[in-house]
Amino acid sequence: METLFPFLHWTNLLIIPGLLLGYTVHELGHALTAYFLGDFSQVERGKITLNPLVHVSWAGMVAFLVFGLDWAGFIAFLFFSLGWPKPLRVNPQNFKRGYLDVCLVALSGPAASLTFGLAGLMLTLVIAATLVYTSGVSTDQVYPFLFRVDNTLPSTLDAQALSIAFTGYIGVTSLWLTAISLIPLPGLDGFAALVSLITFLRERKRKAQPRQPAPAQHPLMLLNQYHRRNNAADIHFKAGAEYHEAQQYEDAIARYQQAIRNDSNFGPAYINLGLAHLAQGNRQRAIQSFRGAVQRADDKKSQETAWQQLHELSEISPTNPETAKESMVEMGAAPWTDTQPRPNWVHLGLGSAALFVCALLLYGYLVTQLLGLLKA
Numbered sequence: 001m002e003t004l005f006p007f008l009h010w011t012n013l014l015i016i017p018g019l020l021l022g023y024t025v026h027e028l029g030h031a032l033t034a035y036f037l038g039d040f041s042q043v044e045r046g047k048i049t050l051n052p053l054v055h056v057s058w059a060g061m062v063a064f065l066v067f068g069l070d071w072a073g074f075i076a077f078l079f080f081s082l083g084w085p086k087p088l089r090v091n092p093q094n095f096k097r098g099y100l101d102v103c104l105v106a107l108s109g110p111a112a113s114l115t116f117g118l119a120g121l122m123l124t125l126v127i128a129a130t131l132v133y134t135s136g137v138s139t140d141q142v143y144p145f146l147f148r149v150d151n152t153l154p155s156t157l158d159a160q161a162l163s164i165a166f167t168g169y170i171g172v173t174s175l176w177l178t179a180i181s182l183i184p185l186p187g188l189d190g191f192a193a194l195v196s197l198i199t200f201l202r203e204r205k206r207k208a209q210p211r212q213p214a215p216a217q218h219p220l221m222l223l224n225q226y227h228r229r230n231n232a233a234d235i236h237f238k239a240g241a242e243y244h245e246a247q248q249y250e251d252a253i254a255r256y257q258q259a260i261r262n263d264s265n266f267g268p269a270y271i272n273l274g275l276a277h278l279a280q281g282n283r284q285r286a287i288q289s290f291r292g293a294v295q296r297a298d299d300k301k302s303q304e305t306a307w308q309q310l311h312e313l314s315e316i317s318p319t320n321p322e323t324a325k326e327s328m329v330e331m332g333a334a335p336w337t338d339t340q341p342r343p344n345w346v347h348l349g350l351g352s353a354a355l356f357v358c359a360l361l362l363y364g365y366l367v368t369q370l371l372g373l374l375k376a
Contacts, residue, residue, distance in 0.1 A: 018173030027055035029112025106193035120171030233263035267302020278332030
């Protein structure tokens with residue numbers, strides 16, 4: 001079996017930590033860049049998270065595990081039709097600079113992978129220098145403990161295997177992900193960056209020549225654009241918010257209802273509809289609207305805000321009609337405009353800090369174990 005398939009070896013499993021970290025860093029690079037450039041759908045899709053299962057390309061992971069790092073570049077091409085690529089899911093209309101920002105988002109993933117890979121290799125070199133200086137052995141003796149060497153492969157999951165998995169493989173895997181993602185073929189970041197840049201330049205040229213006819217639909221459909229919702233619903237929602245601020249509640253209610261008809265999952269429209277009903281002193285219709293947000297909204301922020309409104313409304317006692325009406329009018333006087341979803345920065349920060357502490361403990365343990373092996 002090993003003669004027919006020499007690339008099959010249990011040590012291929014040592015790539016798993018590098019893949020999980022590499023994919024997470026790569027996809028977080030895309031998601032955070034898109035978020036800060038204006039595409040808030042990344043939060044709704046749960047992409048701004050440290051959970052590696054959200055980011056991993058399973059077809060790509062299988063290729064790496066079966067064929068190892070030496071064959072991954074070749075096998076990548078075979079997996080294009082089987083789902084290796086994870087196309088960008090962004091909408092150019094969410095960005096101020098349109099397709100130029102799409103290009104930046106496409107390149108941010110490879111840039112994050114490249115930075116992480118170089119940092120991993122730098123850490124590996126620091127550990128190697130520490131081992132050589134402390135134990136007094138040669139670099140050739142240290143090398144098999146940090147990188148895979150075929151004639152000295154570990155036979156069990158010992159300190160050498162763990163060291164390879166969390167040092168050399170961390171950096172090399174991220175560099176492989178960088179190289180593969182930059183291939184200019186459909187579905188990969190290199191293709192998305194190239195096409196979006198060409199589209200941006202064409203649009204700028206067309207603006208300089210406004211009499212030119214509009215071109216046919218561009219090939220950026222391959223980016224798998226993610227539309228938060230249709231334009232009609234958003235237009236009605238914004239118009240309703242303007243009427244709401246002007247205290248023209250009947251017109252605001254009509255606009256919010258029209259937005260919901262165009263998009264039955266438009267959470268902010270349900271909430272503002274409830275607030276407008278409150279401003280008119282209509283408690284029951286407000287409750288129905290907030291419950292609609294809880295049941296149908298497709299974003300967590302709207303659902304959480306709806307529950308909060310229901311809670312505040314429950315604290316208003318209906319036994320005193322005049323006081324209750326004044327409180328409801330005060331609650332619904334202004335529309336809810338803080339509708340953009342936001343990442344849970346606290347969880348992200350705590351998770352990053354926990355990973356950092358675990359990394360310090362792990363590398364301290366590995367260096368200690370390797371020093372014992374080298375001096376023995």
